Amino acid sequence: MPTAIYISGLGQSANKESVEKYAVRYIKELEYSTSGIKYYTKVEKVYYNEDLSSLAVRIFQHPKEQLKSDKDTLVYTFYDFEYNELLNQKFQNKNLVAKNLALLLLVVRKFPRIIASLFKKTTYTKGGQTFYMFLIFLIMATAIIFLLPSIISLFKDYPIFKGETMCYLSKIGQFTIPITTFLVLFIPESSTLLTRVAAEFTTIDNYIQYGEQAQIIQGNLDALIEYIVENEENPNIHLHTYSFGSIIALDALFPIGTEPCNNILNNIKLLITVGAPYEFIDNYYPNFYTDRTDKMSEKIEWINVYSTMDAFASNFRKDNEVGNAEYGIVKNMEVPLNLNYEIARREKYNLFSFLTLKHITMHQSYWDDSKSGQSCTRLIFNKMKELNYFSITT
Structure with a gap:
C-alpha cells in the first residue's frame, strides 16, 4: 500500500501549510481523474517514539451514490514529519x-x-x-x-x-x-x-x-519510517518534500560516510522534491554534499518540481532553462525527473521585480493558502499516475 511522508519547508516556506492541506489537494486531483467516485480523509494522531507524534491522513474512496462505510477502499496515506520546532527552538x-x-x-x-x-x-x-x-x-x-x-x-x-x-x-x-x-x-x-x-x-x-540538531532530526525520521513499516501493510514509502524539507530527505537517503538504515533501503521507493534549494546550498556550502553514500541511487525514483523564477529552486541543469535534469547528487546516478511549474511568464519580470524580491517570494508560489486553487500538485499527481505510484479503482 503506498504510504507517504510529508516533510514541509522551514520558516516562511512552511507558513500556513499542513499535511491535511496537502492531502486535500491530492483528493481534488483524484476527483478530476475519476468519475462516480467520492474521496474523503480520516485524520489520526499517532505516537511513533515516546513523545514524538505525527498526523496520519488517510484518503479513502467510495462510490458517490453510497454512504461512507468500513469497507471503503484506502487509496493513500500521508504522515507528516515535524522538525521545525526542533531546528528553531534555540534561535527562537x-x-x-x-x-x-x-x-x-x-x-x-x-x-x-x-x-x-x-x-x-x-x-x-x-x-x-x-x-x-x-x-x-x-x-x-x-x-x-x-x-x-x-x-x-x-x-x-x-x-x-x-x-x-x-x-x-x-x-x-x-x-x-x-x-x-x-x-x-x-x-x-x-x-x-x-x-x-x-x-x-x-x-x-x-x-x-555545524550539524546542529541534524542527528536527532534524522533519528526521528528513522523512527517514523520504522513505525510505518511496522504498522502499514507492505508499505511502499514516498517522500513528499518542499523547500528545506527536501534537504532533510536527501540527508536521509544519501547520508555522509554511512549507509541508510534497512527500513530506508528496503521501503522508500519515491522521492518528490518541490522548490529544492540544492544548488543554492551547493553554491554557498560547497562541501556539504561530498562523501555521500550512493546505496539509494538505483532504488528510488525522483520527481523534482521547480520554477525558473524561484531564486532557490534547483532544476539540476547548468542553465536556468526549462528541460531535463543534467546531473544529480552522487556521481550523477540519481538524476531527477524534472517538472517545470510556472505561474507567470518570465518576460513579465523586470528590474522592479528584481528590486522587490519577486524571485525570492516565488519560492512560495507552488501553491497558495487555498486548498481549492491550482498548484503544482497536478503535475506531481499525473507523473505519479504515469509511473504507477497511484493505484486507483474506477
Missing part, C-alpha cells in the same frame, strides 16, 4: 538583538563567497538575486545594531555617560534612528525579514555548517 529563545547579531555574523562570514559567486561560473545561475537578498539581510541586521547608541542616550544623566563619551554616542544616535526608519519603510518586506527570514537562514546555516 534569543532576543531580537541576538537574532540580528547572528544574522549579521552569518552574512559577513558568507559575503566573500556571495561576491565570488557573482563572477565564478557555476551551476547556480541566480547569484545576482541572492546577492541582493543577502545585501538586504546585511542592512536590516545592521539597522538594529545601529539603534543601540540611541538606547544608551536614555542614561545620559549617569556620570559614566557624561562628557565626550555621551557626546559621541548622541551624535551616532542622531543618524541611526532616521536610517533605521528609512529601512523599515522602504526595504521590501522588512517587517518579516527580521523575524522569519533571519530565523530560517541562521538555523539552516547551523544545520549545514
Whole structure:
C-alpha cells in the first residue's frame, strides 16, 4: 500500500501549510481523474517514539451514490514529519538583538563567497538575486545594531555617560534612528525579514555548517519510517518534500560516510522534491554534499518540481532553462525527473521585480493558502499516475 511522508519547508516556506492541506489537494486531483467516485480523509494522531507524534491522513474512496462505510477502499496515506520546532527552538529563545547579531555574523562570514559567486561560473545561475537578498539581510541586521547608541542616550544623566563619551554616542544616535526608519519603510518586506527570514537562514546555516540538531532530526525520521513499516501493510514509502524539507530527505537517503538504515533501503521507493534549494546550498556550502553514500541511487525514483523564477529552486541543469535534469547528487546516478511549474511568464519580470524580491517570494508560489486553487500538485499527481505510484479503482 503506498504510504507517504510529508516533510514541509522551514520558516516562511512552511507558513500556513499542513499535511491535511496537502492531502486535500491530492483528493481534488483524484476527483478530476475519476468519475462516480467520492474521496474523503480520516485524520489520526499517532505516537511513533515516546513523545514524538505525527498526523496520519488517510484518503479513502467510495462510490458517490453510497454512504461512507468500513469497507471503503484506502487509496493513500500521508504522515507528516515535524522538525521545525526542533531546528528553531534555540534561535527562537534569543532576543531580537541576538537574532540580528547572528544574522549579521552569518552574512559577513558568507559575503566573500556571495561576491565570488557573482563572477565564478557555476551551476547556480541566480547569484545576482541572492546577492541582493543577502545585501538586504546585511542592512536590516545592521539597522538594529545601529539603534543601540540611541538606547544608551536614555542614561545620559549617569556620570559614566557624561562628557565626550555621551557626546559621541548622541551624535551616532542622531543618524541611526532616521536610517533605521528609512529601512523599515522602504526595504521590501522588512517587517518579516527580521523575524522569519533571519530565523530560517541562521538555523539552516547551523544545520549545514555545524550539524546542529541534524542527528536527532534524522533519528526521528528513522523512527517514523520504522513505525510505518511496522504498522502499514507492505508499505511502499514516498517522500513528499518542499523547500528545506527536501534537504532533510536527501540527508536521509544519501547520508555522509554511512549507509541508510534497512527500513530506508528496503521501503522508500519515491522521492518528490518541490522548490529544492540544492544548488543554492551547493553554491554557498560547497562541501556539504561530498562523501555521500550512493546505496539509494538505483532504488528510488525522483520527481523534482521547480520554477525558473524561484531564486532557490534547483532544476539540476547548468542553465536556468526549462528541460531535463543534467546531473544529480552522487556521481550523477540519481538524476531527477524534472517538472517545470510556472505561474507567470518570465518576460513579465523586470528590474522592479528584481528590486522587490519577486524571485525570492516565488519560492512560495507552488501553491497558495487555498486548498481549492491550482498548484503544482497536478503535475506531481499525473507523473505519479504515469509511473504507477497511484493505484486507483474506477
